[in-house]
Amino acid sequence: MDLQGPLTSGFLILEKQSESHAIGHFLNEPLHFMPLISGYIKDRTIPTINTLPVQPESICLLNNHFYPASLENRTFLWFLQWMLPGCRLIRQTLRKKDGTSVKSIQIVDTEHQTITRFREEQEQWNASTFGETKLWEQLQSIAKVFTDMGRPEPQDYAIDIKGKSIALSCKSLRLHIS
Numbered sequence: 001m002d003l004q005g006p007l008t009s010g011f012l013i014l015e016k017q018s019e020s021h022a023i024g025h026f027l028n029e030p031l032h033f034m035p036l037i038s039g040y041i042k043d044r045t046i047p048t049i050n051t052l053p054v055q056p057e058s059i060c061l062l063n064n065h066f067y068p069a070s071l072e073n074r075t076f077l078w079f080l081q082w083m084l085p086g087c088r089l090i091r092q093t094l095r096k097k098d099g100t101s102v103k104s105i106q107i108v109d110t111e112h113q114t115i116t117r118f119r120e121e122q123e124q125w126n127a128s129t130f131g132e133t134k135l136w137e138q139l140q141s142i143a144k145v146f147t148d149m150g151r152p153e154p155q156d157y158a159i160d161i162k163g164k165s166i167a168l169s170c171k172s173l174r175l176h177i178s
Contacts, residue, residue, distance in 0.1 A: 007077040010154050024159040047113045052130035061125040066143040068118040083142045086110045
């Protein structure tokens, strides 16, 4: 079962407690496996900026802002994919005709068909959201929870499987993932 998204990966150790109960934890070292293909996995269309309405504002980010630097941090990416299942990252460097380049990082929420784009021009990052939901506000909330929890590492997470119910827990956070 694919318990996580495409941002980063890990290895889960499960210990059977009874016929219908298992608990587990993740190893800290990232391991990369080819995902299994299943007929039960819902294939979502990945939206593009050109197909979504733009929200009216672009936010200029301060140099010490949590984003976009945190999108290079594997520990945060681990947390983000649990908090925003199905999200994807798209990184681009666009070359302009004048020879300068523009860096772009997009967080794509496939479930809600929304994108927040971080774009760097002239050493300044801006954030813009495309689509109907408030993904930017959700990303800020996720960053706050991650920071308030002390920036947990993958080995700080635990899995609890009871019958068909799967829950992920980490410190005070508990997410039901099935």
